Amino acid sequence: MDEARTMTGLRAFLGALLLAVLALFAVPAAAQSQPGGPNDIAVEIFSDRQQRAEDGSVQMTVALRFTPRSKEWHGYWSNPGDAGLGMQVEWSWPEEWFGEAQYPLPKRLVIADLMNHVYEGEYAVLYPVTIPADVALDDLGPLEATVDYLACTDVICVPQTAQVRLTAERTGAWLDRWRADVVPPLGTEAGFEIAGDRLRIGIPLPAASDLGDVHAFLATSDLGGGKRPRYAAVQTFVREGDLLVAEIPLQQTPLADETGAPNRVEGILDLGNGRGVSFTATPSDVPLEGVKPIRSGAATPKLWQLLLAALAGGLLLNIMPCVFPILSLKALALAKAGGEQASARSDALAYTAGVVLACAGLGLLILALRSAGEQVGWAFQLQEPVVLVGLFLLALAITANFLGLFDVPGLAVSGHGPSRGGSFATGLLAAFVATPCTGPFMALALGAALVIPPLDGLLVFVALGVGLALPFLLIGFVPALRRRLPKPGPWMERFRRWMALPMGLTALALGWLLWRVGGWEYLALVGAVGIFAVLGLALVGLFQRRGRSGAGVVAVALVAVLALGTALLPAPQAQANSPESLLDPVAFSETALADARASGRPVFVWFTADWCVTCKVNESVAIERETTRAAFEDAGVVAIRADWTRRDEEISRILTRQGAAGVPLYLWYEPGADAEQLPQVLTPDLLVRKAQAPR
16 A cells, blocks of 8 residues: 555656656747747736725736637646646736735546646636835836746647736726636635644535535645645545535655645635635644534434434344354344243343443444544454454354354353353354444444544444344343244254354355465464364363363463464465456555546446455345446446455545445446445346446
C-alpha cells in the first residue's frame, strides 16, 4: 500500500516537473494572443468603470477572459492538481495594486492516476484593483499584462503567452455575469489539522445546506514535510450539525523537507450542481466524534430507528449463511431449554448475557480504536492472523468435544446438564463467531453506530446482541414454544456427535482462510499446532474417563502451551492472490475507482473478504455467473473488487464514507452519478438488470 502511494506521488511529481520544464523552454516561442488569434486558448482583458472611494483611492475590477478555440482545449485553476501549470501574470501597473485572483468553480479531470483542476469552455479570472489616491490617473497609461498559462487537451499540452492591453472600448457593465461565476467566500474561518497521512478540514456550513457530489479543491499544495494532497484519491466527508469535515489523503513526495505545516490552508468547496464556496482554514482541533457520513438524498436515521434496525439485523443474523458454523451450539442450547421452567429461563438469560456482553465489548473496542484514529469496522478482528489461529484451534476443540474426546463440565457443548456458566460461555462464542458478516438492516445500524455519539453507538451494538439472542430468550420465557421442542434424553448424545460435522467443516474453512492469508507454509505451522491441541485434548479426555485427578492440570498446561505456540508463530509474509473471477475485476484502490468513474462507463464495486460467508454466497449466486459476465461486457461495465480479508485503510475509509460497518457492500456507479448501494443479499438477476438498464 505504501509503495503504491509512493509511486503515485512520484508520478504526479515527475508529471508536474516535466510540464514546468516544457513551459520554461517553450514560452518564449509561443504565439502572441489576440482575440481570434493563433493561441489554442485566446486571452482578452476587460474592466468595469473606475470608481473613487471615500478615502480617495480608485477601485476597479479587471477580468482576463479565456476562450478555447475548440471544445477539447481546457485551462487550469490556480492549483492545477497533479499536473499542469497555474497562470502567471505580469502587470504593467504596480503588483501591490492587484488583489487576489478570483476564479470560477473548477472541474475535475482524471487521466490515468492523475487528477487535474481545469476549466472547459470560456471562463474569466477577476482581479480587484485599488489605485492609491495620490496617483495621477492621466499619467498611468493603459494597463498591459503578459499572461503565461497552459492550454491542454486530453493528449497534448501547449505553453502559451499572451500580451494584452486594456482599452477604453473594452469597458462595460457586462462584468456582472463573470462576477456571478466567481466562487463566493465562506465568510467564516475554517480549521484544519494534519493527522498522519490525512488532512482534516472542518468547514462551518449550515446543516440545511443541500449537498450534492461534494469535493474540496485545495489551493494550498505544500502541507509541510514534503506532504502533498493525493488529488485523485477518494475524499471522505462527514458532518454534525453546522460542521462539515473533509478528510483528504496525503502523499509523501520524494523531495521531503523539514518545513512544518502551513499557517493556513485555502481552497474551494464544491457543493455539487455548480455551486461552491471558497474557504480559508487555520490550524485547530477538528473533532470527529459525533459526525455522520454524508449520504446523498437520505436523512440521518433517529436513534430509535437505528436500535430497531440493529435488533432486526441481529434477529435475522440467526438465519444468515455466516452463522451456519455455530448452528450446532444453538441446536444444543435449544434442546437443553426443554427442561424445567426455572432452569430454561436462567439458561436463556445466561445465554443472552453472553451474547450481549460479546457484542457490546466488540462494539466498545471498535469505537475506542476509531476514536484513536484507526480505520476499523465490524469483524475487524478477523483481519488479524492471530485471531484466525485462535478461532481455528477453538473450532478443533469444539469438534473434539462433540466427538467425545474430552468433556468440559457445565459447558453448553458438553454432555452435562444445563448450567448458567455454560450457557453464558455459549453466548460469548455464538456472538464472536457470528461476526464475519453483516446481514439485512445491520449495514444501516452498524454504519451509523461508528459515527454517532459513542454512547448511542454502544446502545446500537447492545441492541444487535439482543436481536441475536432473542429466539433463545423467547424459548426460555414462552412455555408454548418450549413445549414444541423434543424432550431431553439419550438422543442428545448422538445429536452432539452429529454436530461434530458442521464444526469440523468450520475448522476446514478456517484452515482455508489461513492458507489464503499466509500460504501453505503458514497453514502447515498452524496445522501442527492444531494436531498438538487435539492430541492434548485426547489426553485430557483419557484422564477424565479413568477418573484421574490430573485432568485439570493437563488442560491448564495444554492451554498455556497452545497460547505460547500461537504467540511464537511467525507473521504471514503475504496474502495469497485473489481468486480468478469471470468478471476480470480491477483491484480496488482510490485511484482505480476515480479512473473507472472518469471513463464514462458504469462501474460495479464489490467489497468482500474470504472470512465473509455471505460475500461468498452472493458471489456464487449473482456475481460469478456467465449471464452477469455477458451483461457486463455488453454494457461496458468496469468491475472492481475490494478485498478486505486483511486490513486496508483505503477500503476502510470508503466503507465509512458509505456508512457501512463491514462487508459485504456493493456499489453501482452510473456514468457521472453518485454511488448507489445495492442490497447486501443479491438476487441472481440483479446485476444483469443493472447492466441492461437504459442510460
